[in-house]
Each structure stands twice: as C-alpha cells, then as structure tokens.
Amino acid sequence: MTSSLTQCTSILPMESVVDSMDEYISSMEVDHVGTDVRLRPERTVMGRVAAIMGAFNGKQQVLGLGDLSESTGLPKSTLHRLADQLCQVGWIERDPDGYRIGIRMFELGSLAVEGNQLYEAAIPHLQALAAKTGMSTQLGILDQSEVVYLERIAVGAVRLPTRRGGRNPAYCTALGKAMTAFDDDAIRTVTSSPMLRRTTNTITDPAALRTELSQVRRVGIAFDRGEIYQDFVCVSAPIRSSGNVIGAVSVTAPAGRMRWGIATEAVRSTAAAIWNATHRLGGASTRL
Known part of the structure; x- marks a missing residue:
C-alpha cells in the first residue's frame, strides 16, 4: 500500500x-x-x-x-x-x-424562472400594473431571510438598482416585509438575522421590525420608505388568500415621484389577480 x-x-x-x-x-x-x-x-x-x-x-x-x-x-x-x-x-x-x-448559467437561470408558474401567471399583471401606475413593478419570493426577484419591469428612464434573479435582505424591502409578515417562521428567521443599516431610514431593531410586520399583517400592505436605497421607495402586497404567501408584487419609484394612494390600491388588486391566475394554472410553485 x-x-x-x-x-x-x-x-x-x-x-x-x-x-x-x-x-x-x-x-x-x-x-x-x-x-x-x-x-x-x-x-x-x-x-x-x-x-x-x-x-x-x-x-x-x-x-x-x-x-x-x-x-x-x-x-x-x-x-x-x-x-x-x-x-x-x-x-x-x-x-x-x-x-x-x-452564458450557460444565464440559460439555466432563464429556464428556471420561466418554468415557474407564479412567474408565468404574474407577467401580464405586472405589465398592466406598470402601465396603470406609470411606475416600475417587481415580483419576488422569499428565500430564508432574503427576497429573490423573479421579474422587474422598469418604466421610462428610471434605472432600478435591483435585477432579475438578484437578492436583497427581507427586513428592509417592501417585498420582503409583505411576505415575512404572514409567516411566523419567516419572522423568526428575518429578525434573528443581521439587520445592517443600509440608509438613514433602515429599521435595524428587531422589536421595531416586528411591530411594523404586525401592521403589515393587519392592513395587507408593506412599505419601503427609502430603507434599502435612499432614493427609491416601494409599496408591496403579498400574493395570498387565506393560506401561505406564495410571493409578493410591488411598485417602485424615486422618492419624490411615488403616488402612495394609487400604488397601494393598485398593488393590492394586482396581488389578488395574480393569486387567481396562479390557481387557474393549477397552483403556484415558488421553487426557483
């Protein structure tokens, strides 16, 4: 040997x-x-x-x-x-x-997203939401303590700091808060993960975040007031019925151009429309 x-x-x-x-x-x-x-x-x-x-x-x-x-x-x-x-x-x-x-990873990533039933059901509604509000729209799912962006539709000359397939922390994004608020396990995961200050508006205290998540759970709408990107704000609604959240949809705009009232009602109705569309396709999968 x-x-x-x-x-x-x-x-x-x-x-x-x-x-x-x-x-x-x-x-x-x-x-x-x-x-x-x-x-x-x-x-x-x-x-x-x-x-x-x-x-x-x-x-x-x-x-x-x-x-x-x-x-x-x-x-x-x-x-x-x-x-x-x-x-x-x-x-x-x-x-x-x-x-x-x-390029092979790009090909595989595209296949993964485009085969996702939530993505397929949401695309026309995301486009309609962008046209209705004149603001950029995004679709995301929750992975542990992070948001994964399945799609984003930019409007006009606005250059979004996010990207399709990208990730961001859930605690400082409207998409993340909209999904986390309705999942007790996710709340524990997110509030026990590092909460670094990204801007002057970032919530970094777990107790304060839990309070905000309770509010999100009551009203069904989450807000990002420049908490991850100082110059951008966001309004999001979870895609759900009486069960678990399968994703979230949002409207994003530069801080001075957000129309909060219009965005709130628009994302709420769009989230409901996407939920209904996923079930017409036989149920949604949030697996990437």
Missing part, C-alpha cells in the same frame, strides 16, 4: 499532493457519538462550487482569484483548479481581469 501511494504521488507536483491532502483532511468531520465520518457541506466539492458561484452576486461583473479567495475562504490553488473546471462546463468564463458568469 505504501509503495503504491509512493508511486502515485511521485508523479505529481508536491504542492498539488499537499494541497489535495489538506483539502481531504479538512473536509472530514467525525461524529464522536459513533464512528460515522461525514463531509461538511462547505468542504465538499459541490459546497465549494456553490461558494464560488455565490461570490458572483451582481456587485462586480468580474472577479479575480483574490476576490474569490476573499469571498469563499478557499486557497487560490483550489480556486484555480475548480475555476478551470467550471469554465469547461460553461458556468463561468475567463476574462482578462478574472472570471465572469458564463
């Missing part, structure tokens, strides 16, 4: 051997109750790939090895090897300054 191992390792650069052994050893998690040996998710190959892909969060289009190492905590030698493999399958692409998301 020792002879075989020596023969195998002798044909590999010592740096690669050491790196591989370190990865293997650090990936092991021993269950001291029994004899089970398990891989920690963040140390498995798939866990590391997920960490690399998660580093591309929209803030930077191109990430170098240094950026990826800082974001994932992985050594550059490991990143270089995995990045090469991800380039081969088209998940990321090489750039003169590093790496960017590959």
